[in-house]
Amino acid sequence: MTNEDTYLTLDLGLRVGELLLSSGAGAADVSIQMQNVALACGLRGVSSSVTFTELQLTHQESPDQPTVLQVRNVVQREIDYEDLTLVDQLVRDLVAGRIDRDGARAELARIVSSGHTRSRRAATLGWGVMGVGVGLMLGATPIVVVTAFIGAILIDVSTRALARRRLPVFYQQVAGGLLATVLAVLVSATHLSHEPSRIISAGIILLLAGVSFMGAVQDALTGFPLTSMARLLEATLATAGAIAGVSGGLTLANAVGMEMPRVTPGSSIYSATPLMTVGGAVTAAAFAFASYAPLRSLLPIALVGGLASTTFALGYLGGLGVAWPSALAAVLVGLISYAIAGRVRVPTLAIVVSGVVPLLPGLAIYRGLAILSENSARGLIDLVNAAVIAIALGAGVILGEYIAQPLSREARRFEQRLSGPRLVGPLTARSSRSRRHTGHSSERVSGRR
Structure with a gap:
């Protein structure tokens, strides 16, 4: 060569x-x-x-x-x-x-x-629907669900506008948190709802760095500690920006003399199992839609998200706490995602991440950092809880993939060299004399669109 x-x-x-x-x-x-x-x-x-x-x-x-x-x-x-x-x-x-x-x-x-084949407006609508799904999982009232839908859309539009002006992500998060809080204050002032905590929690869900936090855990488990620490720092900084925005919104409300019920950071009370199932399915599918996943994968992703949420709800209501139900749900997602991904022709990662999005510890991270900012050591408990959930989800997904992926003789040798199963791409490649030269190919792939 x-x-x-x-x-x-x-x-x-x-x-x-x-x-x-x-x-x-x-x-x-x-x-x-x-x-x-x-x-x-x-x-x-x-x-x-x-x-x-x-x-x-x-x-x-x-x-x-x-x-x-x-x-x-x-x-x-x-x-x-x-x-x-x-x-x-x-x-x-x-x-x-x-x-x-x-x-x-x-x-x-x-x-x-x-x-993209999907318009930017359609993706923004997807984030709004994801807010609805989160509201259902948190047992919110219809007014809170509608407000979360509107808030998620406004936050996505505003952060996109700031991103086009190349404003750092931290300030985009601040603006998003401020917008969600102002919306919650206005709804409370009109006496349509007295649950500002849930409005804020459901509205800022797309700002919370649960995906980055779980990605950091997966990188650590698969032998990339430096990348893991960088992802963790990014997740913490992004969540801190959202907290600053929420705090600024509450300060602004007090400055103009608007009274509202006390806001509990990251307020989350899980719904009954049927609503958890529906909310999880909607959240997973909406996240995948907003992230430009192919349409053919949305229904399977919704089923995976609903199944994961149901598994978690049953374990949680059965007294198993939070970590073990999260781990069991993640293992189940890892087990079935590998087979589903091959049938709908998408990377396993797209189904895995979307399927566990309803269970991500974004609200726990937000709650822990917010309470710590008030000089209360109770925030450490929430942060430890968030870390336990993220580790359970990351480790459970990888374990599920290990069990699901058929390991041939070559794949076994390959897995001994690398940490973790593949969530994107083939397991390995063999060099071939027919491919060592860049002459003519027997087949060309078609254009993208």
Whole structure:
């Protein structure tokens, strides 16, 4: 392989890794899929390194040759299951030999440059429906549910507007928390509802960093502690921004003389099992819809979310606490998501994350940090509880995937080298002489849209 071939192959691997990481994939999946791309293109001996903001691929032909090193920065931070699905299929086609390197580069360029098949307004509506699902899970009244729907939509619109002006995420979170609190104050002032705590909790759910927190746990479990700590810091900072916004909204209400009931940060009282099931299904499907998951996956995701919420509710009401029901629900999600993902042709990650979204400890993180900000040590209990839930969910999902994925002889050898099963992309790739050259491919994948 010439130097030019080596450079082009490493560049393709980095571009694939960048899109996977920025679309929500874990560090372990990104690392092995970059190596799979290189191996499928005939380049052996490639090592990869993944951090929170940087990807690196290195290759050395022989001990007496200089090392080729390529680095790429990752700046985008938005969960995008449409791009994740397309890149997942691209890697599978490359590994299977259905497309060559040049075809893969062209297809990847189309994925990056094309817009989404779903409009931005539709995604915003999805966040509003997710607020409705959370309200149902928290046993909220119809007024609170409607307010949560409106609040989630307004928060998404405002944070998008601030993001276009390149305002840091922390300030976007502050603005979102402020908006949700002002809306709760207005509803309380009109005496339509006397549950401002639940209005705020349901309204800011999309601001809470439960997904990032669980991602941090999964990266730690799969052997990427530095990336895990970076995700954890990002999650904490984002939640702190939401707390600052809520506090600012309450301060503003007091300044203008508006009286309202005492606000309990992160107020959450679980509904009865039937409402938990419906709320969990709506929340999971709405999250997937807002994250651009393919339409064919929404019904299975709703079923998974409803099943996970039901499992949790039964365990919680049965006196098992919070951690063990969360773990049991996560194991169940991991078990069934692998089979479902293959049938609906989406990465397992999209179903797994969406399925456990109703159980994420975002409200517990918010409650713990908010109480700590009031100089009360009780906040530590909520933070520990949130950490236990996140660990239970992350470990349970991975255990479920371990049990579900059929391990052939080659896969067993592969799993001994890497931590954790794959939630994105194929298990491994074999280099082939027919794919070591970038000549003609027996089959080209079609365009993106």
